Amino acid sequence: xxxxxxILSLAxxxxxxxxxxxxxxLHFPAAxxxxxxxxxxxxxxxxxxxxxxxxxxYESVFPALPQIQTPDDWALMPxxxxxxxxxxxAAIKGLVQAVGREAVVLMTLYSPFMCAGHTTSPARIAExxxxxxxxxxxxxxxxxxxLLGFVRECIxxxxxxxxxxxxxxxxxxxxxxxxxxxxxxxxxxxxxEEADRACAFNILHVCDYHFDYDDxxxxxxxxxxxxxxxxxxxxxxxxxxxxxxxxxRPYMGGLDRKGVLLNGTPDQIRxxxxxxxAQAPPRFILGADCTVLSETPWDNLKIAVDAAHAHxx
Numbered sequence: 001x002x003x004x005x006x007i008l009s010l011a012x013x014x015x016x017x018x019x020x021x022x023x024x025x026l027h028f029p030a031a032x033x034x035x036x037x038x039x040x041x042x043x044x045x046x047x048x049x050x051x052x053x054x055x056x057x058y059e060s061v062f063p064a065l066p067q068i069q070t071p072d073d074w075a076l077m078p079x080x081x082x083x084x085x086x087x088x089x090a091a092i093k094g095l096v097q098a099v100g101r102e103a104v105v106l107m108t109l110y111s112p113f114m115c116a117g118h119t120t121s122p123a124r125i126a127e128x129x130x131x132x133x134x135x136x137x138x139x140x141x142x143x144x145x146x147l148l149g150f151v152r153e154c155i156x157x158x159x160x161x162x163x164x165x166x167x168x169x170x171x172x173x174x175x176x177x178x179x180x181x182x183x184x185x186x187x188x189x190x191x192x193e194e195a196d197r198a199c200a201f202n203i204l205h206v207c208d209y210h211f212d213y214d215d216x217x218x219x220x221x222x223x224x225x226x227x228x229x230x231x232x233x234x235x236x237x238x239x240x241x242x243x244x245x246x247x248x249r250p251y252m253g254g255l256d257r258k259g260v261l262l263n264g265t266p267d268q269i270r271x272x273x274x275x276x277x278a279q280a281p282p283r284f285i286l287g288a289d290c291t292v293l294s295e296t297p298w299d300n301l302k303i304a305v306d307a308a309h310a311h312x313x
């Protein structure tokens with residue numbers, strides 16, 4: 001069973017796995033964001049850490065548009081075509097060709113709400129949605145159309161799926177749950193359902209980069225073979241098994257990206273991995289709560305991966 005077989009078996013749930021799989025993700029310097037340089041750096045990182053899947057970092061971030069100052073200005077949102085994503089798509093093509101028979105290859109995908117935050121700021125998109133959401137809708141529709149074009153190009157290049165990152169349901173982020181339901185969820189689902197129709201393996205990532213969550217219910221019915229979510233829910237600390245049960249699917253995560261992965265000793269990292277796996281469900285991928293900090297030593301991540309692989313299933 002190679003790494004590809006391992007991850008797809010975990011998704012199917014019909015085979016015993018030989019060990020606990022693991023994967024961690026980080027952003028590389030700007031020189032490695034596109035084309036062959038991105039291919040080479042992703043492969044170097046994959047080989048060094050020994051992790052069990054390849055996730056391509058999304059680096060085609062929508063540029064800031066200072067002209068969007070008011071809710072009315074979202075009508076000015078441009079549509080980005082294939083040429084905008086060319087460097088990213090070249091990296092995808094190269095990685096699928098290089099490692100697609102050995103490991104599952106996923107493309108990172110940010111939600112339309114998150115891309116709107118890149119275009120203005122996280123605070124501004126939330127403020128505009130809370131104030132005049134119908135005027136923002138046109139911008140979100142254009143963003144979603146741009147991203148759907150990108151998703152279809154990725155599928156045509158042979159990715160196995162997507163790591164779809166979503167926000168908007170955090171505590172205090174939007175004025176009411178109705179704003180999320182009407183102006184975030186439909187655009188999330190447009191992308192996620194497109195991926196789900198075409199791909200065998202997708203990861204739903206509920207991201208807590210800006211705010212914490214009191215409630216995961218907005219996301220419980222989102223598509224995704226695996227869920228990666230925070231383990232902090234209000235004042236409650238979940239175990240990986242509890243998160244898996246809540247979302248009714250396998251769980252990925254368990255380690256704090258700012259904890260022992262960043263500055264722990266080898267023994268501390270191994271003990272942390274052992275603790276997480278003791279609380280994990282049978283269908284589980286060891287990972288971090290989000291993208292690890294870029295300054296995290298690769299050797300620390302290799303230690304964590306090796307510690308997971310030492311646990312036989």
